[in-house]
Amino acid sequence: MRILVTGGAGFIGSHLCDRLLADGHHVVCLDNFFTGRRENIEHLLHDQRFELIRHDVVEPLFIDVDQIYNLACPASPPHYQYNPVKTVKSNVMGTINMLVLAKRVRARILQASTSEVYGDPTVHPQTESYWGNVNPIGPRSCYDEGKRVAETLMMDYHRQDRVDIRIARIFNTYGTRMLEGDGRVVSNFVVQALRGQELTIYGSGEQSRSFCYVDDLVEGLVRLMATEGRYEPVNLGNPVEFTIKELAERVSRLVGGDVRTVYRPLPQDDPTQRQPDITRARQWLGWEPGIQLEEGLTRTIAWFRERVGRRGGPGIGITASSPATS
Numbered sequence: 001m002r003i004l005v006t007g008g009a010g011f012i013g014s015h016l017c018d019r020l021l022a023d024g025h026h027v028v029c030l031d032n033f034f035t036g037r038r039e040n041i042e043h044l045l046h047d048q049r050f051e052l053i054r055h056d057v058v059e060p061l062f063i064d065v066d067q068i069y070n071l072a073c074p075a076s077p078p079h080y081q082y083n084p085v086k087t088v089k090s091n092v093m094g095t096i097n098m099l100v101l102a103k104r105v106r107a108r109i110l111q112a113s114t115s116e117v118y119g120d121p122t123v124h125p126q127t128e129s130y131w132g133n134v135n136p137i138g139p140r141s142c143y144d145e146g147k148r149v150a151e152t153l154m155m156d157y158h159r160q161d162r163v164d165i166r167i168a169r170i171f172n173t174y175g176t177r178m179l180e181g182d183g184r185v186v187s188n189f190v191v192q193a194l195r196g197q198e199l200t201i202y203g204s205g206e207q208s209r210s211f212c213y214v215d216d217l218v219e220g221l222v223r224l225m226a227t228e229g230r231y232e233p234v235n236l237g238n239p240v241e242f243t244i245k246e247l248a249e250r251v252s253r254l255v256g257g258d259v260r261t262v263y264r265p266l267p268q269d270d271p272t273q274r275q276p277d278i279t280r281a282r283q284w285l286g287w288e289p290g291i292q293l294e295e296g297l298t299r300t301i302a303w304f305r306e307r308v309g310r311r312g313g314p315g316i317g318i319t320a321s322s323p324a325t326s
């Protein structure tokens with residue numbers, strides 16, 4: 001198949017491109033390189049079945065493809081809050097553009113949604129039937145509400161125009177190729193620990209998150225795309241829950257240093273609990289994560305160890321202690 005991956009030069013997108021090529025497909029990777037990096041896909045550029053397009057999903061696109069994975073959107077708070085209007089545009093206009101393309105060429109389209117559609121959840125763990133608790137006017141709203149509208153658009157194009165849609169509600173995912181210093185908690189902790197710095201904990205550290213290794217997530221995305229007749233959202237994440245404090249301890253131990261932490265105030269609207277109920281993914285896709293935190297962190301630390309040593313500074317001008325725990 002000829003498969004379009006928007007946001008294909010990003011963290012998850014580049015792993016997805018690897019996987020789709022390994023499965024024998026032709027991959028068209030589209031990215032505006034806001035948070036994506038050429039080095040994530042450099043190893044694919046020589047492949048005859050790989051095509052790279054520098055394009056912004058906010059602008060229409062017409063190419064012939066069989067499937068579309070729509071991942072184009074900055075995912076970490078410092079990035080999506082950098083230009084919140086653009087974040088909304090990427091989610092709304094970008095999703096419309098990809099749905100128009102899917103409709104025109106009769107491609108199946110999968111939308112990368114997020115656990116953030118649940119906001120600060122009052123139901124725990126979160127099932128897909130929970131409608132969420134989202135602040136519509138806060139600093140995270142451009143992302144949370146943007147993704148909610150993207151889901152609405154997917155369902156409406158499905159009901160109105162019979163577009164063949166899939167919606168993945170992705171929970172915290174981590175792994176190699178995360179941007180150094182982009183404010184996500186795993187990369188923050190790993191980079192700080194490797195530099196021998198104190199690990200910054202926002203709030204009490206008792207807030208919980210579940211962490212899914214990127215290879216597991218990609219497997220879930222591919223299975224969801226392949227499943228027939230399932231149009232409703234599916235949670236994809238690792239249901240094993242850890243507090244931020246526990247994560248800090250594990251990272252410190254694996255890096256090989258003492259646990260040294262510093263506490264900062266919790267950013268506005270930061271959810272206190274986050275854990276996916278993956279019953280639907282188990283039933284519909286026969287999917288569940290197989291890579292435990294210890295193993296995933298070990299791989300991630302090995303990758304960052306090389307980079308932190310090589311570059312000696314955080315990426316793209318956002319410090320490793322930016323206030324975000326998503």
Ligand SMILES: NC(=O)c1ccc[n+]([C@@H]2O[C@H](COP(=O)([O-])OP(=O)(O)OC[C@H]3O[C@@H](n4cnc5c(N)ncnc54)[C@H](O)[C@@H]3O)[C@@H](O)[C@H]2O)c1
Nearest residue numbers: 007010011012032034035036056057071072073075170173
């Ligand atoms: N990583 C996670 O934990 C997580 C959790 C929930 C949802 N998601 C979703 O998964 C997708 C990928 O996330 P990621 O973690 O790989 O983030 P990322 O920032 O590494 O990747 C996003 C990619 O999209 C590109 N992009 C952004 N805006 C664009 C635009 N307007 N036009 C074209 N390209 C654009 C970026 O340059 C980047 O390559 C996102 O849609 C994100 O919302 C990720």
